[in-house]
Amino acid sequence: MQFVSTRGKEQVSLSTAITQGLAADGGLFVPVTWPAAAVAQLPAGDNLAQVAEKFLEPFARGDALAPHLAAITAEAFNFPAPLLPLRDEARLSVLELFHGPTAAFKDFGARFLAAALTRLRAGLQRPLRILVATSGDTGGAVAAAFHRRPGVQVTVLFPKGLVSPTQQQQLTCWGDNVQSLAVRGSFDDCQALVKQAFLDPALRSEFELSSANSINLGRLLPQAAYYVAASLTVQRQTGAPASFVIPSGNLGNSTACVWARRLGAPIEEIVLAHNANRTVPDYLSEGVLRMRASVPTLASAMDVGSPSNLERLSALYPDAVSLGAAVSAVSVEDNAIRARIRADHDRYGVIWCPHTATAAEAWARLPAARRERGPWVLVATAHPAKFREIVEPLIGRPVPVPVNLARLFELPAQYAEIDPTLAALRGRLAEAA
Numbered sequence: 374m375q376f377v378s379t380r381g382k383e384q385v386s387l388s389t390a391i392t393q394g395l396a397a398d399g400g401l402f403v404p405v406t407w408p409a410a411a412v413a414q415l416p417a418g419d420n421l422a423q424v425a426e427k428f429l430e431p432f433a434r435g436d437a438l439a440p441h442l443a444a445i446t447a448e449a450f451n452f453p454a455p456l457l458p459l460r461d462e463a464r465l466s467v468l469e470l471f472h473g474p475t476a477a478f479k480d481f482g483a484r485f486l487a488a489a490l491t492r493l494r495a496g497l498q499r500p501l502r503i504l505v506a507t508s509g510d511t512g513g514a515v516a517a518a519f520h521r522r523p524g525v526q527v528t529v530l531f532p533k534g535l536v537s538p539t540q541q542q543q544l545t546c547w548g549d550n551v552q553s554l555a556v557r558g559s560f561d562d563c564q565a566l567v568k569q570a571f572l573d574p575a576l577r578s579e580f581e582l583s584s585a586n587s588i589n590l591g592r593l594l595p596q597a598a599y600y601v602a603a604s605l606t607v608q609r610q611t612g613a614p615a616s617f618v619i620p621s622g623n624l625g626n627s628t629a630c631v632w633a634r635r636l637g638a639p640i641e642e643i644v645l646a647h648n649a650n651r652t653v654p655d656y657l658s659e660g661v662l663r664m665r666a667s668v669p670t671l672a673s674a675m676d677v678g679s680p681s682n683l684e685r686l687s688a689l690y691p692d693a694v695s696l697g698a699a700v701s702a703v704s705v706e707d708n709a710i711r712a713r714i715r716a717d718h719d720r721y722g723v724i725w726c727p728h729t730a731t732a733a734e735a736w737a738r739l740p741a742a743r744r745e746r747g748p749w750v751l752v753a754t755a756h757p758a759k760f761r762e763i764v765e766p767l768i769g770r771p772v773p774v775p776v777n778l779a780r781l782f783e784l785p786a787q788y789a790e791i792d793p794t795l796a797a798l799r800g801r802l803a804e805a806a
């Protein structure tokens with residue numbers, strides 16, 4: 374199976390799409406064809422890794438990764454994505470995607486990418502140097518996924534003093550082949566620095582640079598697997614297709630769900646739950662796309678004003694009318710996120726992270742007739758313990774910390790501070806080489 378750039382005709386294999394990240398014309402890779410039979414043939418009752426392997430098989434056919442697909446999916450999907458009922462709600466359940474090493478859904482994609490890249494790089498002399506600018510979950514998931522993998526070095530850049538203590542610990546607890554840099558500047562400075570590094574010919578000849586951000590197909594495509602598995606489970610349990618409410622920022626997770634449906638998974642409605650960054654909800658209601666600067670919110674991993682993966686959705690649904698027929702979108706302000714965390718803790722005894730609370734609030738705002746239709750699935754993207762500074766004052770009790778995270782909290786933190794300049798970054802890269 375080939376993948377084509379959203380901006381042109383460039384067609385590449387799965388391994389090339391994963392190695393390259395971005396297409397040469399600046400576009401994003403999307404499948405050329407949609408082998409819908411793949412989902413229909415999946416046997417009932419398989420575990421997540423087996424569903425992922427069978428579902429992804431047509432995409433890897435003929436590719437260098439094909440012989441490794443079973444091993445890659447076994448590595449990437451080695452923790453569960455349970456679908457749990459909510460107390461007193463017959464038509465609503467929760468898909469928990471946060472049981473991986475850094476307790477957010479990004480662990481799935483980061484682990485798949487790491488497992489694939491490690492195999493594609495096997496036998497090559499020069500280490501691959503992955504640069505990640507992060508304001509939260511991405512850096513931790515990528516660092517964890519590549520930690521101690523041979524032939525790869527990771528440099529994580531985060532804005533000094535602008536991530537929560539819990540987040541900082543997850544970005545700085547790794548060591549070995551993971552280097553953590555606290556940049557004296559903003560998240561935008563970190564991102565600009567990474568971009569500058571990629572554009573600098575001298576640096577590029579010195580190091581083999583790569584990125585692991587969410588526009589990489591190797592992070593996005595495997596995410597479709599948990600939607601396939603969950604929707605098949607819902608269909609088996611209820612006889613009806615599932616509808617999903619998805620906390621959304623850069624639209625990687627929701628694009629994966631749209632792709633799963635396009636590939637034949639029994640999925641009905643897809644609701645995108647955004648925070649106060651309302652680019653997508655406004656596009657659907659006004660019909661005009663206005664990308665903008667992001668605004669900070671409690672659901673910080675979704676603070677995106679210019680969502681990259683909209684380009685992938687637009688490749689399928691080119692205007693607001695057709696996209697609006699495929700998905701709907703809701704914007705939720707911080708005060709409603711806070712109120713929803715409190716209300717659902719009282720009502721169901723659950724603890725949401727601020728991102729998941731956005732989805733819970735979006736669901737609660739749906740017209741009753743749509744809510745009753747269901748069955749609905751709220752997608753829980755992170756464990757609340759990652760955001761305990763926000764959540765604990767709202768629910769008035771400590772958030773229990775899962776063992777995965779507790780282990781990370783105990784590791785010694787190590788990082789270096791740098792100014793937001795290319796010279797400073799180059800110095801640190803050379804040091805770690």
Ligand SMILES: *Cc1c(COP(=O)(O)O)cnc(C)c1O
Nearest residue numbers: 510622623624625626674754755
């Ligand atoms: C990254 C992230 C999101 C947003 O996902 P996108 O794929 O960028 O839309 C939502 N919730 C959490 C916890 C995240 O880490």
